[in-house]
Amino acid sequence: MAFRSAVITFPGSNCDRDMAVALEQASGTAPIRVWHGDASLPDRLDFIALPGGFSYGDYLRSGAMAARSPIMKAVVEAASRGVPVLGVCNGFQILTESGLLPGALMRNAGQNFICRTVGLKVENNQTLFTSGYSAGQVIHIPVAHHDGNYFADDATLDRLEAEGRIAFRYTEPCNGSRRDIAGVLNKAGNVLGMMPHPERAVEAAQGSEDGRALFESAVRAVVAA
Amino acid sequence: MKVQIHVSLKSGVLDPQGRAIHHALEGLGFSGVNDVRAGRLIELDVDDSVTDDQLDEMCRKLLANMVIENYRIEKVGEKEQA
Numbered sequence: 001m002a003f004r005s006a007v008i009t010f011p012g013s014n015c016d017r018d019m020a021v022a023l024e025q026a027s028g029t030a031p032i033r034v035w036h037g038d039a040s041l042p043d044r045l046d047f048i049a050l051p052g053g054f055s056y057g058d059y060l061r062s063g064a065m066a067a068r069s070p071i072m073k074a075v076v077e078a079a080s081r082g083v084p085v086l087g088v089c090n091g092f093q094i095l096t097e098s099g100l101l102p103g104a105l106m107r108n109a110g111q112n113f114i115c116r117t118v119g120l121k122v123e124n125n126q127t128l129f130t131s132g133y134s135a136g137q138v139i140h141i142p143v144a145h146h147d148g149n150y151f152a153d154d155a156t157l158d159r160l161e162a163e164g165r166i167a168f169r170y171t172e173p174c175n176g177s178r179r180d181i182a183g184v185l186n187k188a189g190n191v192l193g194m195m196p197h198p199e200r201a202v203e204a205a206q207g208s209e210d211g212r213a214l215f216e217s218a219v220r221a222v223v224a225a
Numbered sequence: 226m227k228v229q230i231h232v233s234l235k236s237g238v239l240d241p242q243g244r245a246i247h248h249a250l251e252g253l254g255f256s257g258v259n260d261v262r263a264g265r266l267i268e269l270d271v272d273d274s275v276t277d278d279q280l281d282e283m284c285r286k287l288l289a290n291m292v293i294e295n296y297r298i299e300k301v302g303e304k305e306q307a
Contacts, residue, residue, distance in 0.1 A: 061290055068287060097290065104292040107241045151238060151293055176241065 050091030063093030092193035109176025119171030132213030
């Protein structure tokens, strides 16, 4: 059965092609490209990806405008039905702004745009996105963001940790994120938001192939379901 | 009616931008500045029929991110006077 995925493109998205390439590489099927102004998603989707970029020029707050665009109503509805949703970088910001994930992504603590490959520790490998990694494994994935400083209050952070909802942590402080959090899951485990770009680490020529297992994990989870 | 929406970071939230501004002020030789918090001012021109509840909802749904920000609504005058 073909893996039916969609990549949503917002005005200002710039990682949508990379995301599509990574999904096609892992699944053998090219994702459907969906425009932000569409009111509905293609039916029977197995996976939805919100790519990185600077949707709406980061006006108001990163991800704020995109989170209120027509297609996001359909994404929230699909997520509530259990469809896997991956948001990377700006996609993560859109997921927190839309309320699908807790917390917020603030300006990096050092004020600088950070663009380099970072170490990530896989905190939870019992998820549909991370089953291809081992628990505690350190992988190397690039980050490229200005607003990646994850914030949530202590009670929320404690709850996320207790529920295994921290997917990835930076191996060393990166952008000021509380408790070095790089990726978080929703309660049901079908929505993952992360600042690092796994789609930029799927071929040797990109310097790392560590992102590949994430997409392969998702494809395996869908095929097994 | 002109309305100003003042959006500011909640008190427990670190403000990297405010800290950088604070640092720059000190670098310019200004002493006695204890803390700097940076916020955002959004000015709306709305019909008189827009209610306080609607303004409040605009803030909560879009203009402020309630996870990290507070907002204050200030009506600054009628359209004709502006």
